[in-house]
Amino acid sequence: MPSRRSVLASLLAGVSTVGPGCVSSGSPGPGTQVGRTTTPTRERTESTGTPGPVVKSLDLGESAESRDGTPVTVSAARIRKIVYSVDVGTMVHPFPGGDAEAQFLVADVSTADGGDVSTLPLAVTLDGDVVADDAYRIEPTPGANGALAFWVPVSAPAAGAVEWRPSPERRYRWTLPESVLTTVGRSPTFAVRRFDVPDAIERGARFTATLEVENVGDRDGHFLAVVYDQGSGSVPLVTKFAFEVQTGESVTRELSGGAVEGDRSNVTAVLDWGVDRREASFAVS
Numbered sequence: 001m002p003s004r005r006s007v008l009a010s011l012l013a014g015v016s017t018v019g020p021g022c023v024s025s026g027s028p029g030p031g032t033q034v035g036r037t038t039t040p041t042r043e044r045t046e047s048t049g050t051p052g053p054v055v056k057s058l059d060l061g062e063s064a065e066s067r068d069g070t071p072v073t074v075s076a077a078r079i080r081k082i083v084y085s086v087d088v089g090t091m092v093h094p095f096p097g098g099d100a101e102a103q104f105l106v107a108d109v110s111t112a113d114g115g116d117v118s119t120l121p122l123a124v125t126l127d128g129d130v131v132a133d134d135a136y137r138i139e140p141t142p143g144a145n146g147a148l149a150f151w152v153p154v155s156a157p158a159a160g161a162v163e164w165r166p167s168p169e170r171r172y173r174w175t176l177p178e179s180v181l182t183t184v185g186r187s188p189t190f191a192v193r194r195f196d197v198p199d200a201i202e203r204g205a206r207f208t209a210t211l212e213v214e215n216v217g218d219r220d221g222h223f224l225a226v227v228y229d230q231g232s233g234s235v236p237l238v239t240k241f242a243f244e245v246q247t248g249e250s251v252t253r254e255l256s257g258g259a260v261e262g263d264r265s266n267v268t269a270v271l272d273w274g275v276d277r278r279e280a281s282f283a284v285s
Helices: 004-013 179-186
Strands: 041-044 051-058 064-065 071-081 083-085 089-090 102-111 122-126 129-132 137-138 146-153 160-167 169-177 192-194 204-217 219-231 235-245 250-259 267-272 276-283
Touching: 004 102, 041 129, 041 276, 051 064, 051 160, 071 160, 071 169, 071 179, 089 219, 102 122, 102 179, 129 146, 137 267, 160 179, 204 219, 204 235, 204 267
Parallel strands: 051 169
Antiparallel strands: 041 051, 064 071, 071 102, 083 089, 102 146, 122 129, 122 160, 137 146, 160 169, 192 204, 204 250, 219 235, 219 267, 235 250, 267 276
């Protein structure tokens, strides 16, 4: 997987033409817990058999304390197809080229001092293997001072965890519950059936559009998108929005955004949901 920094750099190079896009989910809500705590155990290095770091397993919502006494808590975890990076200001697909067999594991993370959680040495493990140790910062849910999105493959793991390594001698692992693990192996797929705008909008009036989205994948998910003005440096006509679409069903939404300004006689609105885009033009009278 490319590092977050390298992917962010490539995205920043094209941010004027890439507006936010889509997300999905059918994952558990915040605070999902499994009611199990184990005492710390010591791993061994396979090649030498020498003692490895002390590992403590935690439930989501429990806190771990580093050597300097700063508690860290992973309060919730969920799977999303697309996320919105607060660093880049745009939607991010698991790979810029579009990888249908990848998703994001989003973890709500908090520190007692309210620090930047993206600096913590965190990783995601599936069946004991580290699959991601780099993440995008996204908007946290209420109660958490940070949220990180880790790339994970679409697979069927028997076990998984969010792991924090505050020192070479100690690791903390927040166990992912079954409700999260089952969503790793199933992915929503969104198809935009309609993106209709009026033939003409009066200058200074609000932008409106009709959107119909169908989920043709095998998991319920949240469609996340933005609508922006193609000719004004990706200025949003409708700021990022999201709604749930259950598998096999279609949802229609009436969108209302900001006022149409400027001296142009025609505007092209771009619906961007990360995986793809749809354009629709209208006259300005």
